[in-house]
Amino acid sequence: MERILKNKVTSVIVHVSNLKYSAEWYSKLLGLEVLEDRFNGGPVYWMELEDYTGLILDDVHCANMNSGGWSKENAPLFMYCADSVPHAYNNLKELGINITLKIETPREGLSFFNFEDIDGNVFMVCNAEDPSPPLEKVVATPVHNSIPAVFVNVRDLQKAAEWHLKLLGLEQCKLSSNETIVEIQSEQGADIILNNNRYIKGDTYKVLFMFETEDINEAYCFVQSEKIAVYTEIKRYKDVSFFTILDPDDHVIMIGQSHQLSE
CATH class of the missing domain: 3.10.180.10 (2,3-Dihydroxybiphenyl 1,2-Dioxygenase, domain 1)
Structure with a gap:
């Protein structure tokens, strides 16, 4: 059976109205250090977690979302990975799957697009997998820093x-x-x-x-x-x-x- 996407969730995407405050909130819940250097003017704060799947906090006020008609209903829930984003894009289109965001390449080596399922749930497909090690707990909390x-x-x-x-x-x-x-x-x-x-x-x-x-x-x-x-x-x-x-x-x-x- 042909596989269009890899069967693994690269990152969960949470769309937030205050990027710094949300980063502090999730970090406190998980006992992680807030990494100030990741507030570099970009639209996301990312957290490498245990057991592969990471957490991306995505600022709803960023220019890309506003110009693209972003809404809470059409925001992607999580990210799949594909070896070739154009190949995955073409395959999904051939299957008649609705593409909600065409391929974007914000920088060399990073491409992504969004699609929706039959229930209107939206997902992202990206070609990047983060090889960085997971962030270590700096404060003991009873909530694991992983997403099962x-x-x-x-x-x-x-x-x-x-x-x-x-x-x-x-x-x-x-x-x-x-x-x-x-x-x-x-x-x-x-x-x-x-x-x-x-x-x-x-x-x-x-x-x-x-x-x-x-x-x-x-x-x-x-x-x-x-x-x-x-x-x-x-x-x-x-x-x-x-x-x-x-x-x-x-x-x-x-x-x-x-x-x-x-x-």
Whole structure:
């Protein structure tokens, strides 16, 4: 089965209104040092994290977004990587996939474009993978500096699974009628969680991604002590417990504990 994109999420992209404040907020949550030299007038602050998938904070006030008609609805959720951006671009166009941003090359060696899935979720394709080592914790916090999962809200889970699996050149799967989540395991970094619970329940929010913890109670107490807004309270299941928080721009972020890994 032909693979157009690499089956790994290079970076999660969070679109923020105050770049410096958001960088400080996420760094404090993860126990990382704020790197002042990355506030160099550019539109992004990037964070290399453990287990491959990084975090990019993208300033919504930058000129590129304003001139391109940027909105929260059409902003990319995360970044895929391709060996050849033009080849991936042409292949996606041939498949009839909607391109929301044509190829841009802001500097030599860096090219990217955006596309959307059948549910209107937007993703970026880039040719750059960051070989830099992950940032080290300078302060102990119960929230790991890694992203084990990203979330994609969908309406029809079977159709969405077929679409995304085909895109990544993976084997198709037949779902039962009561399934509400499909986990696409990546070759490296964050797994992709297709989720139609939000659609079924009529929720208006979406969870962007998950940070992991070894102790859900300790993590919950930590975010409360830091006066971080809790969006949904702890939910406990056999395999996982989790709660969600709001970042400075009201993005919903999950913090979860896998009981399978912690046992």
